Amino acid sequence: WAQIGNYLGALQNWVKLQNQAHADDQLIFSVVGWHALTLPQDPRKLAEASNDMLATLLAIGLDHKRSIIFHQDQVSL
Numbered sequence: 514w515a516q517i518g519n520y521l522g523a524l525q526n527w528v529k530l531q532n533q534a535h536a537d538d539q540l541i542f543s544v545v546g547w548h549a550l551t552l553p554q555d556p557r558k559l560a561e562a563s564n565d566m567l568a569t570l571l572a573i574g575l576d577h578k579r580s581i582i583f584h585q586d587q588v589s590l
Contacts, residue, residue: 528574542575546586 531540544566546559563584570582 524570524573527570531575531580534579540580542570542580542582543585544570544583546584 534540544563546563575582
C-alpha cells in the first residue's frame with residue numbers, strides 16, 4: 514500500500530502542480546539516494562531502485578520538458 518499511498522499522497526499532486534503551473538514557473542523534482550539511507554545498501558540495487566523511481570515519475574506524467582527531474586546522487590558537491 515505504500516506505493517498507492519505515495520501516488521495518492523504526493524505523486525498525483527506533483528503532476529497536478531506541473532499541469533497547473535505557469536509556463537514561466539520552474540519545477541524541480543529529484544530522486545534521492547544515499548543521503549536518505551540509515552542502513553547499508555547494495556549499491557547496484559540502490560541504483561536500480563533509483564532508476565525505477567525515475568521511470569515511475571515519467572510514467573505518472575511528469576514531463577521532463579516542463580520540469581527538471583534529476584538523480585540527487587549525481588549532483589556533485
